[in-house]
Amino acid sequence: MKKVFGGLLLAALPYLACAQQRPAPAGYWQQEVNYSIDVTLDDKQHELRGTEELQYTNNSPEQLTFIWFHLWPNAYKDNTTAFAKQQLRNGSRKFEFAKAAQRGYIDQLDFKVNGQSAQLAYDPQNPDMAKLILPQPLAPGAKATISTPFHVKIPDSFSRFGHVSQSYQITQWYPKPAVYDRKGWHQMPYLDQGEFYSEFGSFDVRVTLPANYTVGATGVLQNPDEQQRLDKLAEATALKKTAADFGKDLTFPASSSETKTLRYVQDRVHDFAWFADKRFNVLKSGVTLPSGRPVTSWVLFTNSDAEKWVKGLQDLNDALTYYSQWVGEYPYSAATAVDGALSAGSGMEYPMVTVTMPSAIVHEVGHNWFYGILGSNERDHAWLDEGVNSYVEARIAERNDPQAGQFSSLLKSPKIATKLGVEGLPAAALNQVPYQAQASRGLDQPVEGLRADTYGKLNYGIIVYMKTAAVLKYLAGYLGQEKFDQAMHAYYNQWQFRHPYPEDMQAVFEASTGQQLDWFFKDMLQNTYRYDAALSDMQLTDTQVKVLVRNDSPAPFAVPVSTVDAQGKVLETQWTSLIGTDDEQDEAQLNFRREGVAAVVVDAEYLTPQLNRRDDRMRVTGSLRRFEPISLKPLASIERWDRSTLNWFPVVGANTSDKFMLGAAVYNNPLVPKNLNFLLMPMYSFNRNEINGIANVNLSVLPNSTVRQIVTELTLQRFERYFKVEPSITLKLPFSAYNGPQHTFRLANTAVRLQDQGNETMSIQTGEYLVEGGNALQKWSAHVEFNQLTSAISQETNSTNALLLRASAAYQRYYAPKKRVSVRLFGGRFLDSSPDFVMGLSGSPDYRRQTAFLDRQQISHTFTAQLHQTDDRDGAFKAFLPVYSQKWLSTLNLQADLPVTRLAVFADLGATDEQFLLAGQTKSQRLFYDAGLVVPVIPDIFQLYVPVAGSQFKNGLPSSRQDFTDRIRFVLHLEQANPFRQLNKLLAQ
Secondary structure, three states, rough: HHHHHHHHHHHHHHHHOOOOOOOOOOOOOOOOOEEEEEEEEEEEOOOEEEEEEEEEOOOOOOOEEEEEEEHHHHHHHOOOOOHHHHHHHEEEEEEOOOOHHOOOOOEEEOOOOOOEEEEEOOOOOOOOOEEEEEEEEEEOEEEEEEEEEEEEEOOOOOOOEEEEEEEEEEOOOOEEEEEEEEOEEEOOOOOOOOOOOOOOEEEEEEEEOOOOOEEEEEEEOOHHHHHHHHHHHHHHHHOOOHHHOOOOOOOOOOOOEEEEEEEEEEEEOOOEEEEOOOOEEEEEEEEOOOOOEEEEEEEEOOOOOOOOHHOOOOOOHHHHHHHHHHOOOOOOEEEEEEEEOOOOOEEEOOOOOEEEEHHHHHHHHHHHEEEEOOOOOOOOOOOOOOOHHHHHHHHHHHOOOOOOOHHHHHOOOOOHHHHHHHOOOOHHHHHHHHHHHOOOOOOOOOOOOOOOHHHHHHHHHHHHHHHHHHHHHHHHHHHHHHHHHHHHHHHHHHOOOOOOOHHHHHHHHHHHHHHOHHHHHHHHHOOOEEEEEEEEEEEOOEEEEEEEEEOOOOOOOOOOEEEEOOOOOOOEEOOOEEEEOOOOEEEEEEEEEOOOOOOOEEOOOOOOOOOOOOOOOOOOOOOOOOOOOOOEEOOOOOOOOOOEEEEEEEEEEEEEOOEEEEEEEEOOOOOOOOOOOEEEEEEOOOOOOOOEEEEEEEEEEOOOOOOOOEEEEEEEEEEEEEEEEEEEEEEOOOOOOOOOEEEEEEEEEEEEEEHOOEEEEOOOEEEEEEEOOOOOOOEEEEEEEEEEOOOEOOOOOOOOEEEEEEEEEEEEEEEEEEEEEEEEEEEEEEEOOOOOOOEOOOOOOOOOOOOOEEOOOOOOOOOOOOOOOOOOOOOOOOOOOOOOOOEEEEEEEEEEEEOOOOOOEEEEEEEOOOOOEEEOEEEOEEEEEEEEEEEEEEEEOOEEEEEEEEOOOOOOOOOOOOHHHHHOEEEOOHHHOEEEHHHHHHHHH
């Protein structure tokens, strides 16, 4: 041990010389863990065998009787782990159906503490966490030497740890103590969404593997011969300039029969990872930091995307340079970026080494600061790592290109940018769109206050990464970049190699800037307030423009206001003080120079997290808010303060009554819906020489609790000589859209006038409730609908009325990664019946005109509604039986995908006590059945139903080929193809 830790001290001297860490805050303490690990890779069995000895120092004021250990390879053990459950929650079935040989685990553990055997007590819910029961309590200030052998089965590619053939990503691989800090123990199961928290210490790691592997790892390589080998590989790679020079060969060479043992040492890191591949190209470079200290940079990559990796070496150098300049100097001697074959998203960071795509090198290398050096609790406060890092990453991207950002590819094409109406916008305007899309639908979540695993799948990126980066850019604008950078440096110097929490970052920023920042760190980061500021008044003098800025938000915030000239160029920018607090007015006055000013604009550079920017401008000349020309843009656009925009898209349609129809949909902002939204979709029928189409207007309200969204809506619809008017109100809850069943309540009043049937009018009042839940493995739903139905030919005739109650429950489960079985149970009953209203065994009469039937009026023999097309409602029999109930109806619908083929099978069972017409004869029958095949032309949208048996056939089977082919039906769920609906569904993941 003396030799090991002596070597560590020598390796750490260059780092210790450059460190300028400030003394810890009074009362602060943290534990220390120093590791010595020997490990051997078996690349035939994909296994690790090793021994670990660690020295644990108890710097806490309390006596310890146990230490929590993370045994994270066990996360890949079976389908009961937290990782396995999260995979299903986030939409992946890959691990659920993995074979035993593809999974991973850690075993053969035999812990000893100071030479005495120690018991390992596994957490009953999480096999990747265990308490090490200490034979004797560990007193404050005391040290314990803990050792164990271990064996690890390396899993296939499911997350960060694993292998693809003989490409290895060895991360979270050894027994590791959980953090014990001033807030207690932080034991946590391994998760894919949700990262880590570990104790700082030193590592001395010896890796034995076949000699022809190239390795990138945490720490300083101690083997001179291997260092020479890497240098030679780098010299050879540097001679290659084009993709042709590298070639496309990605095959694995045979492993060498000889082995080598590589030794890596490093002080003051909290994790150790290594990556091994026999195919790696190597490039080497370096930077000189402001202190004059050199840092070596390495990239290791395969022939795939080789040219991007060559450029990536400069990105790595840029990250080292600018993070050191804007945050604090990089303390280690080298940084490595590795081309990874596994499922780590765009990349995953570890101290001094990262596995990444070439496009994400800056972000992943930047994690050496936020995660590596500032070792915050990523599971509980993910933004301190991912979000702050994303802010600095974006700043590097924008240093030479103010339009660089999440959607920079759009802006780099002037033609596309102009078509979409985003030309001239700064990157900040585009980077806020994902957050605004979520917030405008009531789907946003706070930056701070949630564990990483409680964010929606998309929100983890949108909120934790993008929104945090955006609001930090806003804070830098408010404080001034110089003061912000001073505060960031102070935070880095105070908390490097320690465990900061959000309150620690706030305290440093407040001390550095001299400002109280609760309004930012608490109000803005810990809530989902919808901020909105506007100009409320303007006064002009010969030399000045005086404006009042109003805060219409539920929380205080500071607002940048600018004057612009006639071309929209910013002349002068001032920030208000905080407005909107209890002690201050909701308005602030700002005075600007008059010369050259054409208008005054709130947030001209798109820094504030606002959803509404259309009231952000007042003109100095002419009327204050004169009408602006409206710009029409295809598909979608971004709301801007300098123009009004509508979106449009061509549409086509057809049915047997209207024939071919051509039109256009015109709508406002589908990406970020406003409180008031509309859609106009006129379609010209060439056959009838008339206008059909849809018009919709809705008012969306986003409450602050309980209900997520309330939508009041009016829909007008005209096709096939009917006219529909439907006002409705919809409530969506709970307030959080994630981690629980979703409930929808809807009330609607539908009026349908049938022009070809003597202007018969149907009026349907509907109350319905839908609840949905499940994950990638299984989904379930329940739907209850109550209808009051009224029909009248004219005002002079008597109307008929009926009351109908319907309920259905559905369940589907996957039995293979892409194969599922579905069960649906339906029951309906007329509480008050009328001969004008029925339920259908083989689909509903669609009184509310919810389905796009190709031949609703029964003109065609090919597409006839119900006979050949169904809506899968009511009884939902796939075969057509002319059974209609005015009393009660119940069905069981079964469907299962077949192995190997894309086809599925179905079977339906139904019961009613109605008479029905079959083959010209009236029959009384209570029970019905059918069975056949499903051809999923476009799964869940367009499917063919091919009945092969059932009550629709005279003797249960087809009597002829025509009897068989004439009964083929189809379902067309065009509503599932609605891009607005698909966008809403995507964002709610």
